[in-house]
Amino acid sequence: MAGSLIDIIVFAPLAPIFGVILFWFIQLLFIENLKYLLTKIRDNHEPLCRFTNFLGILFQTICHALGYTVTKSGISSFYISVNYGKVAPKREKTGVFEWMSNAFLFIGPFFIPSTLLLIYLFFLMDKGFNIISTTNYTFSGNLTAFGENLYYFSEGFIGFLSNIDLLHPAHLGFFILLIFLGLGTRPSFIGEKKPEKVDMLFDLKNIRYNILHKPLYIFILFLIVYFLSYISFLFKQNWYVTLFSILGWLSIIAIISLIVAYLIIILIKLTDEIPGLWKLLPYITIPVSYLSMRSFFLYYPYSFSKSVSILVTIISTSLVVFVLLKYRTNKFKTKVDIKSLMKLGEGEKDGPR
């Protein structure tokens, strides 16, 4: 065991907490980016935005209901629509129970949907759930263990995604859920009208209020966390880092789902610029290229057939979008093109010579 006593007692427990906060903050930034992109396509894709809104509200109301169930407040009414969700408790509880149900409402949507996906992933992914055992119970030791746990999980998860078999019902189901999670981690807008926007600052304000409103509860929570850390240290087990590593995994799942959703929204935004029925071509390219590649590899087996099929799908779709944007719109006009267009314009102005 290395490290000073102060490091072990005071600073070591903080390491994974900082790690989780950092990943959670990255998740918030990705959510903000997705929301910004959604506002850009809102005018043309009102139903899609309503759908993402619904998903967000659904996750939020489920978390709220879960909060009331955990605190034994009971649920008297559960209402959900595209614009609004409401959960009312059977018994109004105050104090720590109220604080806990609020915590579920504000923080739950960031982690609980990812938890469901993590459970699903547990049955599909065969590696990545390794927990690194540490002997160095210091700030740096805990941080390294936390980072390594996250690294192995990320490696496994990205490896799984790049080898995902979209012709396998369970894998396809997981991929669809991943997209849904990305689209609805938090609502894009609450309410039918745009101005009533729920952004990152709104979330942070709520969480800050929840923390500052009852500082005693936060203090107790920290005491419990530190207590768990000391128990882990005394028993020479890394339960403490494992617990926070799972929270980190949840953040990673959420971040990757947000990236996937972001790519889909970008595709929608780009195809909006293509006129006429040509805009459907990229969407047709996706299944056609994937199925063609899978059929090809059925007759010519190759060990990386799934990842190559996905890669070909991505490249061919990007290429189709690029070609359509270049030849069907004014995008990607080169300097030479613009100059020749300008000359042509001047020639027309002067008239034939």
Next chain:
Amino acid sequence: MDQDELLENEKVEKILSPHPLSFIGLQSLCMFLIVWGVLIGWLANFSDLKNLFAGYWVIILAWGLVLLIVGIIASLITIRWRIFFLYFGVFICGICLMLWMGSLDSAGIFIPFYMVAISIIGFLIVELYRRSHKYIISSHRIVFKGGVITKQERTLRYDKITDINSKQGILGQIFGFGTIIPISQSGFGLGIDNTFAAGGVQVGEKKVKFLGLFGGGKEVQTPRTRSYYELHGVHPYKEIKKIVENLVQGSVITPYQQEQVAFQKEQVDIQKQMRDLLKKQSGQNEEDQEIERKTI
């Protein structure tokens, strides 16, 4: 709506059809056929469990069993046995086709293609059914038209509408469509939800047998009618709802207006009485003048 179908001074406000996704219940029956067909194909040919599906009868048994169980569940939930019979028909037709074509051995390949083909036909029928609906909202009435083979029509005057029920599901909220049921004074547009509970008791095995049935039922009236007789899945829902409500409101006489009509009737009666009185008086004057002339 043809011009000759319109009444005097009648103006057409809107001509509507149901939204393509408003028959999602029927479409999901077809979707299930695709999903299950593809899944059984995958299980029999590509999955890790394909050894389990080695014999063709196992594939057919699994396929039919799931199809019929889902049919029974869907029928019980929607209280429509036609779903079960539909799936049963699909199953029987599939077996007959396989026997006729002699492709029982390749059931694992035949079933997915058959299911996809059947569901495509199903989607087309649903689309035909949807397109057969036409709702005409005019200044005087609502005309509901429909029917693929037998044409049906319902005309409802706004003053005969007592209630308007409207509903919008999640899909409707996302895509902006919904259903409006105008309930007439005769109760057209109202359905009944029935619940019934029953239990049986049997006492004794050989000699004494007792069978008792204990049951109870409850009825609740609820707005429900065929899609031909309601504004089913109309888009844009909110706008249509407002138009219908305004038109209904415009044809209903409010209590204040009723008072005014009664008052005006009273005034007319008084004026009639006065006119009669004046006529009588003028008649008497003429008689008096004649008598005077005669005496002179």
